[in-house]
Amino acid sequence: MSDLHGYIDLRSDTVTRPTKEMLDAMYQAVVGDDVYGDDPTVRKLQAKVAELMGKEAALFVPTGTFGNQLCVLTHTNRGDEVLLPESNHILQHEVGAASIIAGVQLRTLDSQDGTIHIPELLRKIRENDIHYPRTGLICMENAHSSGRIVSLENMRLTYDVARKHKIPVHLDGARIFNAAIALGVEAKEIAQYADSIMCCISKGLCAPIGSLVLGSEEFIQRALKNRKMMGGGMRQVGYLAAAALVNLEKMIARLGEDHENARYLAHCLEQIPGIRVCQDQLDINMVFFYLDLPRFNVSSVQEFVEKLKTQKILINGPENNQFRLVTHYWINRQDIEKTYKVFASLCGGFVTNFP
Numbered sequence: 207m208s209d210l211h212g213y214i215d216l217r218s219d220t221v222t223r224p225t226k227e228m229l230d231a232m233y234q235a236v237v238g239d240d241v242y243g244d245d246p247t248v249r250k251l252q253a254k255v256a257e258l259m260g261k262e263a264a265l266f267v268p269t270g271t272f273g274n275q276l277c278v279l280t281h282t283n284r285g286d287e288v289l290l291p292e293s294n295h296i297l298q299h300e301v302g303a304a305s306i307i308a309g310v311q312l313r314t315l316d317s318q319d320g321t322i323h324i325p326e327l328l329r330k331i332r333e334n335d336i337h338y339p340r341t342g343l344i345c346m347e348n349a350h351s352s353g354r355i356v357s358l359e360n361m362r363l364t365y366d367v368a369r370k371h372k373i374p375v376h377l378d379g380a381r382i383f384n385a386a387i388a389l390g391v392e393a394k395e396i397a398q399y400a401d402s403i404m405c406c407i408s409k410g411l412c413a414p415i416g417s418l419v420l421g422s423e424e425f426i427q428r429a430l431k432n433r434k435m436m437g438g439g440m441r442q443v444g445y446l447a448a449a450a451l452v453n454l455e456k457m458i459a460r461l462g463e464d465h466e467n468a469r470y471l472a473h474c475l476e477q478i479p480g481i482r483v484c485q486d487q488l489d490i491n492m493v494f495f496y497l498d499l500p501r502f503n504v505s506s507v508q509e510f511v512e513k514l515k516t517q518k519i520l521i522n523g524p525e526n527n528q529f530r531l532v533t534h535y536w537i538n539r540q541d542i543e544k545t546y547k548v549f550a551s552l553c554g555g556f557v558t559n560f561p
């Protein structure tokens with residue numbers, strides 16, 4: 207299927223553009239001014255997502271980063287400490303925003319896959335001591351950006367501990383619908399273990415822009431004011447909500463295809479000498495792997511990425527030496543087979559049939 211310019215874009219599921227049906231819905235959307243609260247299409251979307259997540263209320267926000275940071279700000283006071291796995295997006299990929307916007311200190315839990323080790327969590331929750339910051343929030347992430355899902359049991363245990371200590375829990379659910387498919391449950395079964403959730407509609411669900419924040423009515427009222435302060439009051443945002451309403455109907459149920467395609471891509475890649483696929487990171491639509499560069503006749507990762515680009519395949523460079531490819535609505539089986547052929551050809555192999 208590739209993109210408008212014929213590229214197979216495996217950099218992320220954020221590259222997904224809207225379908226014609228979504229564009230038609232945007233064209234026909236009835237909108238108002240969302241800062242006045244009178245955009246009927248945004249209100250409809252917010253009510254629908256709140257229902258899907260089993261929460262009282264929802265709020266449209268521009269991005270996942272905005273939504274996470276809005277929740278951190280709304281839950282905490284300046285100087286609070288936030289506990290979260292060190293590998294979580296809020297800490298790794300949000301430009302240190304929590305220290306700037308909410309003025310909080312992030313304290314890490316030792317976890318590469320998003321699973322929280324309960325004894326460590328208990329150890330790190332602060333006692334009431336004049337020297338200590340207050341533990342103001344615990345953050346989880348599911349699906350985790352390492353391509354894994356966190357078990358419902360781990361979420362339940364974490365939430366139980368948090369409630370006992372009267373600490374709120376925020377869930378970065380950028381890919382909560384992928385997690386729900388992988389766990390074989392509805393999104394609300396995951397969402398029940400958090401007080402606030404951020405979910406993205408601009409990733410695997412193909413909306414051009416947007417995320418939502420969910421929580422109690424009282425939390426969302428406070429978040430509404432903070433959203434305005436952060437510059438996130440977006441006026442006729444119903445045009446974006448209209449696309450999102452289509453993708454909730456059409457896109458959630460098909461996310462499993464992206465997961466299958468990711469597994470197929472992983473299976474193809476592991477046939478290639480010089481590639482080691484990380485089999486324990488294959489729960490959703492992501493494939494992680496290591497590459498033995500010299501076997502691909504290149505001297506740097508940049509050269510490897512450039513060579514793929516000349517063959518119309520887009521990938522990102524590695525992070526901590528690990529490459530990541532992401533499948534999505536605009537990647538089909540032929541694209542995966544072409545990717546396999548090109549990777550194989552770069553290390554001198556010639557593919558005639560597919561595994």
Ligand SMILES: Cc1ncc(COP(=O)(O)O)c(C=O)c1O
Nearest residue numbers: 269270271272295347351378380
């Ligand atoms: C787990 C996770 N959380 C949050 C975000 C942030 O979303 P955005 O790029 O819309 O700011 C991402 C983006 O990829 C993500 O993977």
